[in-house]
Structure formats: structure tokens, C-alpha cells
Amino acid sequence: MADGYDPTSIELRWQQRWIDEGTYEIDNDDPRPPYYVLSMYPYPSGPAHIGHVRNYTFGDLLVRYRTMQGDGVLSPIGFDSFGLPAENAAIQSGMHPREHTDANIEALSSSLRRIGAVYDWRRQVKSHDPDYMKWSQWIFLKFYEAGLVFRDTAPVNWCRGCQTVLANEQVIDGLCDRSSDPVERRDMEQWFYKITDYAQELLDDIDDLDWPERVKIMQRNWIGRSEGAEFGLPIAEADGSARTDVEPLSVYTTRPDTSFGMTFAVMAPEHPRVDELTSPEHAAEVAAFRTDTSAKSEVDRLSTVGDFTKRGVFTGSHVVNPFTGVAIPLYLADYVLTTYGTGAIMAVPAQDQRDWDFATAYGLDIVRTVQPPDDFDGEAYTGDGPAINSATDSLDLNGMGVTEAKAAATDWLEQRDLGVRKVNFRIRDWLLSRQRYWGCPIPIVYCESCGEQPVPLDELPVELPHDIEFLPTGQSPLLFHEGFLTATCPSCGEPARRETDTMDTFVDSSWYFLRFADPFNHDAPFSAEAADHWLPVDQYIGGVEHAILHLLYARFFTKALADLGAAPATLREPFQRLFTQGMVRLGGGRMSKSKGNLVAPEAIIDEVGADALRLAILQVKPPAEDVDWEDFQIEGCSRFLNRVWRLAAPGTDLFSSARTGDLTDADVEIDRATHVLIDRITGDYDRWSYNTAVAAMMEFTNAVYKYVQSEQGPHRDTLDAAVDALLRVMAPAVPHISGELFELRGHGDIHAQPWPGFDPAKLVTSTETMVIQVNGKVRDKIDVAVDISDADAEALALASEAVQRHLDGGEPRKIIVRAPKLVSIVA
């Protein structure tokens, strides 16, 4: 064939055309129903890798499909362009992070265009663009004003390798999630966002999200709500009586019902009252223990394996168990953390395994207060059961189950003013300070006389100086840049020093989806009207690795911005539907730059075209599942596209041999198959079943080939209708080839076409294959009319020779008829 399928030239031409014609640009006053499709904000690390391509192919299919369905689709793209890798590259290679980043953005943009993904490029945002930074800082200051920002000295996670502070979310099993170095603890002045103010709402609103269940579970776990009681343990005199001149030691427990089994108490080594509550003769030991603990990683501290004898120390003091009035020893132990609850616990070894281990190691009493089942052979028992050993004159819990006893114990505390019901959350405030250059500067200055001062809104953005020297010292280069450091106090006008911390890059990705709604706004990050028009995102697409960090922060920002009046008050959630696509692996392992086993999509596109690659991505596996690169069937997909080309391109033999005139049964059958195709693909696209959609296209194409090659040959009208429908349903998946063929066939721009409808009446056949089972086994199949009566179906089944053979003269005991599909005979 002279004019064979040449993907490269076709694809480049269409890609240019979509950009030149602004096909997927959309204005906020577009009259079509708004539909917002968004793929997660990519970090520009260079040309797209195969995982990116998979992600953006799914997004692009949806953009094109919804457009054909008649929606006004918002399909924006931007770049999460701040972050550590650019700065590390600068230290290593001397290339400025800005140049490094800009080059990577160009490379990634080019990749996205090469796979045929379409966006409204006008709306593009980049985190490091001063125009974007301005509004990141503006939001910081609004949060500051509203009390959602604070500064505090806090033990922070310090990564020695990266020489920076990490958020809790970036610490995985005590190791840095980027460099895998062990994370140490250090005290620093840090900026925080008060995400804990929204803990309850963030938890409650998860229920209504159309998200994968496991992501919702992960968020609930992370927020970690627990209900319990907080109460005081009075400090004991030498004789064991309670002191009234000193504040009791406050503890939090989720098991107030077990309080009678409290045989000792434990403070975190960092607890502020350690010095006060340590007796002089134990001071040296306590000090040594605290030093040891501070050097330990969080993994070691929370571990429950191994010897407990070195993991605690006696303070020399006692406290009083308010339930029993008995004085019990007060210890420090590394497994108690200052960051959760009150930083001190009541220890109940019989019902908590760590307490049990500790008690065993230190020879402390163990008293059961919940009766374990008879067959229980463990140590600490945490299950349900009747309370025992839990009674005094004023409170008797004995016999109650855990739930009832909890309530009774808490009521008792509240009635006596000893304690209160308390809800605790595991989630902690969001530490956003980073001691790094390549991030958005925190817009604060420090004045000797006026103290901490927010930068006035009209002075934003605080920009990063460009002339910076990168040294591997681990300290932010901003600390040594006089021009940046020097500022004027907005309050008194005297010289002041600028904050050198920059923001965590998760700040940038926490509101970019709002900026996309109104990217040209010069007066605000976005208008409430624009946000109201587009948000929430109708379909968000990304990796499950962002299940906690990014998605939780973005939810927090959206709620806070709505409460501050920047976003519509009704906008409580940013992403109504979330789809998490699986990862692309190689040989069962992870693909990574360091392993040097990255698959380069560009090389594949050069060889077989972007459409074949897209089709292979869609075909290989259900989108939600991880997939191995070795399983991709690029060749089969390329072969299929060639088959379609030969079928649909005008001027081929297939096309010119078509007959005209009356329609035959074969024509009716192909017409029916065409409607089935549209029906199937519509359903498959709607439910993200792209692999079966591709199978449907292939099956249909095979059927049309058979039809064309049949003796009587194809009818021109039937063939035209079949092929045009095929191209239309393929358009969202393989936009270049279907666009090219549709145009060559003289029908104009396929992407401006409405989604094809189908006639339900045409889906039904006149006959159906009826299956006949004897004792559950298929014994015969008979073609019957679809409207056959049950009685006729039964008679037909019994008349079957095969059925009679298997009945072997016996009488059927029971016959189940599901006409016209099935007759089941029990012999």
C-alpha cells in the first residue's frame, strides 16, 4: 500500500494542530456542563517515564471522552517545581536549580505532547513561578492571620543525609523516605500549619468521598482518632499519701476501665516535669538515660522486641492511683512519646503488652482487671471480658464488659473532678519549615524591637535571590545571602532580618488545583466564583503513594480556604472522585533511575507511535493494578492499528469493492455488532475498564474483517457506518490515528464529534443459544427464538437427543427453565 500507516508524521501533525487551534482550551464562561479532570501535579524530573505515561494516558482518555460526551472539560497541567532534587543537583553539578528545573519542565512538557495528552496550556502553573509563589505566601499570611500558623520549638525529624528537617509523613520506619538515612531528633524553631484544628472534620468527611476504600482507610488510620479519659495522678508523699501542693501528673488512656490494674506510671524522657519529679539520688541515672534516649531512633524506641531492662529508669518518686489510693512508682521509659497524649501514661501490664514487658523487666506488680477466656495463654490480654479486681467503696466495675466499664470509670472521674472524657488524634500539626533554598520563602521578617512580623501583602512575593552559591554544608544558602537577609520592619521601619526557612513543597501542591480554575487572577489566588464553577475536581488521577501526605494536606487547605472566605463556603472537599492507578514495574522489581532500568517511552513512540503505546497501556491490565513492563504487548497493539488503518483508509481494495443495493442478513448482523460495540465501550469507559474496551475494539475489527472478506462482500453503507463508529469509540484512546482516518474519510474533526449513541432496540437478537444442562452439566445447545415460552423451551430441551441419552430412560425429577438462555434438568 503506497499510503501506509505512518504514525510519526500523523502524530506530530495532530499534536501541533491541537495546540495551534487551542482545541482543549476552555474558558470559564463556556456554556457546556463543567467537568474537571486532573492528574496529580508532577514533579519535573526530566522526560516522562513509563509510569507518567500510564497516568497521563488515563487522564487524556477521560478528557477526550468527556469532551465527546458534550462536557466543557477543564484539563490543566502544571509542575511541582520546587524541591530537593534540583538543589542537590545544583550542589553536585553547579547548575542553578532554576535552570535545572526549567530544562526538566521543558523535557516533561515535550513528553506529554508526544504521547498526545492535551491540556489548556494557557492555564499552566509552576510552583517556582513568582506569580504562583506570591499566592502561596498570600495563603500563608491569611492562615497566619487566622491563627492557623504558629511557630514553636519542637523536636524535629532531622535527616543527616539530606541535612534537613522532615515531616512525620516523610519518615518511614525511622528512615528518610528519600535517602533512607536514619532520622535523628533535634530541637529547632519551626513553622507549623495547624491541621489538627481540622482533624475531626477531615475524618468525618472521608465517608462521603468517592475514593478507593484503602485510601480512605489509610487516611482514617493516619488521623488516628481515639476516645479515652485524661486524668491526674497525684504526686505521693514519702508515706504514700497524695500531695495537694503539687499539680498531679496528667495521663491519657483509652482504657480507663483497667485503671485498677495500674501498678506503675511512666513519663516520656522529654517530659517537661522530669527534673521536678526526679529525686536527687536518682538524678544522675535519669540524666544518663535521657541522653541515651535522645540518641535513639524512633524505630528503636517504638520497637517491642528485645530486652526492656535498659529502656527505662526509676525516678525515685511515686504517684497515687486515684482509683485505689495506692502509691505506685514513677518511671521514665523510651517507648512513651512526648508528642502523643499528655506524654505520660498509667501503666497497666495485665492489659498492655509493652507495659507487661516493662513490668517483667523491672519486677513490677501485674494485676489482671479483665478476665481473659479460659483458653487464653498469652501475656497481656487486650480483648473483651468481665472486669475483675476492680472495686472500691466508691466504684465497682466488677462484672462489667469493657465498654460499660470504660463509661463507668470515666463517669466516676468526671463526677469527682479528677478527669475528663478526651478525644485524642494521632495526626500532628504540619511542620512546613525547610532549611533549604529551592522552595517558597516564608514571608516573615524578624525585627529587634517589634519581633516577628508578617510581610505586608502588597510586598509579595518574597522572591528567591538568583546569585547563590551552593555548598555541601547542609545549611541553607539563604543564611549567607546579605541581600536576601536584609529587610525592613513593616511595623517600625527599622532594619530587620528575613526568615530563611522555605516551605515544604507539599504546600505548593495543596492548592494548585484551585489556581487552575482561575490562573490569570491578579487580585487573588483564585476567585470564589471560578472555584465554585470548576471545583470539586470531578476526577482526580494519581498514584496511591500520595494517599496520605498530599491528599490530606490538600483537603485541609480546601477546608481552611473555604472557612477564610477565599473559596466558596460550600467547598468542603477538593477531589470528589479519586482514581489511583497502579505502578509500572520491571521484572517484579521497581524501576528507578539509580538502577538504570528505566523504560524510555520516547524510543517506543519513535518506533511504533504514541497511539500504539497508549493502546498497549490501556490493554495490558486493569488501570488500578500494578503492571510489569515485560507484559506489555506493544507489537500486538501496533498490528491492530495497522489492521484498522487498512480497513478504514480510503482508496484501499477493501473499501472500493463494497457493494450497494439491498441489505442482507450479514449487513444486519454487522449493524447490530456496531451498536453492541458502542454500548460496550461506553460502559467500559465509564467504569475505567479500559482493557476490556480495547478487547471490544479488536473483536469488532475481527468481525468486520470477516464480513468484508465474506463471499458476498460488504455493503458500502453498512461498512461505512461500522468503520466510522469504530473510529469514534477509538478516538479517546488513540486520538491521532482515529483523527487522521476520520478526516481522510471526509468527515471532519473526530474530536469535535458527539459521542455515538446506540439504539437499544438493535442490541437484541432474534435468536439466542439455549444451554441445556442435565445434573448441572451442559449436554446440548439449541438456537431458539428469544421470546420462546418456558413450556416450549422445556419441551425442546426434553426432545434433545443428547439430553435423552443422559437421562438414560429415567424421568426428570425437576426442571428449571430460564428461557431463552437455559434449561436445567435434574435426573
Next chain:
RNA sequence: GCGCCAGUGGCGGAAUUGGCAGACGCGCAGGGUUUAGGACCCUGUAUCCGAGAGGAUGUGUGGGUUCGAGUCCCACCUGGCGCACCA
């Protein structure tokens, strides 16, 4: 340990409501076309018995419900992911 998800041919997978298991593709085999190769077209391809007709077995394992189970229920095995001793 707790929670979630998955397990189907040589391989990736399909089976939307309990009703023909293995669609579609890859791979493999045979044939056609071609000077040849490639490309293309056609046919076959779960396992076992059988020349064939046909039969038996079969969706991780073991039970159960049902006329009928890949699908529902119970117990278990294996793998992946999350949480993990947060009081």
C-alpha cells in the same frame, strides 16, 4: 498481630445480576501469499483419555448453600499493600 486487596491456560487477563469458564491479546503450531525474508491473511491452541464421535477433570486448599458456584457463606494456604504496638 490487626485491616484491606488479590490468587483463573505457557503468559497478561475476560466472565456487569449465581446460568456455556478461558473473551481479547501475547506466545506457540499448521496452512496460504511472497523470488526470499518481513509484513499480511486463514485455521488451531486448558488438561487428560480417545483415530473420531464423545467423555472425564478443571478457576489457591478443604468444607458448605444451590437444580447450578470463578462468583455467595465458613475455615485455611500463598502473595501484595497499609497499620503496628500512639497509651
